[in-house]
Amino acid sequence: MTIVDASVVDQQIHALIAQGRLEEAEAIVRPLLASGSGPIPLWRLLAQLSRQQGRLAETRAVQEMLVEAVPGDLSGRFDLAETLLLMGEFERGWREYHYRYSLSHTTRIERKVQRPRWDGRPMPGRPLLIHDEQGYGDTFQFIRMVAWAKERSQAHVILEINRESLSLAERCKGADELIVRGTLPPAFDVHCEMMSLPMVMGLKLDDLPGTIPYLSPSPTRVAKWRRRLAKLPRPLVCLVWAGRPAHHNDANRSMTLADLAPLAMPGVTFLAVQKGPKAAEAKTPPAGMTLLALDDEIDDFEDTAAILSIADLLISVDSSPVHLAGALGRPVWVLLPFIPDWRWLMDRADTPWYPQTRLFRQSARGDWPGTLARMANELAALRDKIR
Secondary structure, three states, X not given: OOHHHHHHHHHHHHHHHHOOOHHHXXXXXXXXXOOOOOOHHHHHHHHHHHHHOXXXXXXXXXXXXXXXXXXXXXXXXXXXXXXXXXXXXXHHHHHHHHHHXXXXXXXXXXXXXXXXXXXXXXXXXXXXXXXXXXXXHHHHHHOHHHHHHHHHHOOEEEEEEOHHHHHHHHOOOOOOEEEEOOXXXXXXXXXXXXXXXXXXXXXXXXXOOOOOOOOOOXXXXXXXXXXXXXXXXXXXXXXXXXXXXXXXXXXXXXXXHHHXXXXXXXXXXXXXXXXXXXXXXXXXXXXXXXXXXXXXXXXXXXXXXXXXXXXXXXXXXXXXXXXXXXXXXXXXXXXXXXOOOHHHOOOOOOOOOOOOEEEEEOOOOOOHHHHHHHHHHHHHHHHHHHO
16 A cells, blocks of 8 residues: 555544544555554554544553654544553553654643652652643642642642632642743752642552542632522422533533523522533523522632532533532442543443542443433432422
């Protein structure tokens, strides 16, 4: 096969993937690789196709072959990392996850820090800079490890964090100093990205979840929202149906409010805590759904945390409020696509990260109706228990 032929096949396969015709795409790719050799781009496509169909062992084998063949391909190493972590293979998974930088979608978050990375050893009294780096949900999920790093290092820990999470971080253990991302930090000897802490500290599944909750709401905001929601009949169920549109997998994880129509039932009061472009959908809820739209009243994550602390449940797609609720120790039901983000692992209805969280997974690609039908049955049972 010539390079030109591979390019043509690549375009054809991507067109089929975009239409969700994975089996047809694989039927074209697999014969071209039957000899055990072939262009690297086709092997990458095969790994992508097998992963999207849930064949992770096969995906891992192909990705490991690609990493061995092209060790300098950082995107290939990142793909392998996500597969390993999804399979619960944390030891190597965290090491490969270090290659998450310098990719097209991570260039903007990479920092060139002119200090060595902390290696996990004690450094009593010396300044250690830990900095967040990715989305809000990542910060809420991994900020628990700052206290663990403090305990192991015995360092003077400086935590650099996004402005939106700063006040929540002020009530979280571990940091001796807090600074806002983008400001000049005080002098430090070593640093560590927040999501490199698992690699440096050798995080294992058995280490999770640690102390829950590790975030807490503002008492002032809780009092405000308790007054605001006091007259609403319970159960109070918060809803988030879409994540950040720019997320690379948003098409698979996000929904519309109309998709949640199966959850509409008498005796449940829903609170829309959805933010962003999809928040406007709360103005026209599905028939039979009692829904209070709170988007215009929610100024920041402090408001969201307070609402989650009062409500009986959060139902959400994979989004930052899921991690906020989990870190607060609040009940969460998460709607997950057939192949979820790596942090949710596979084939389980719970998660080691958050004890009060239940996972409702698609049993087949795109099967939100079946997933929501199962959730609706559980919600009716919860309603009858609370009322």
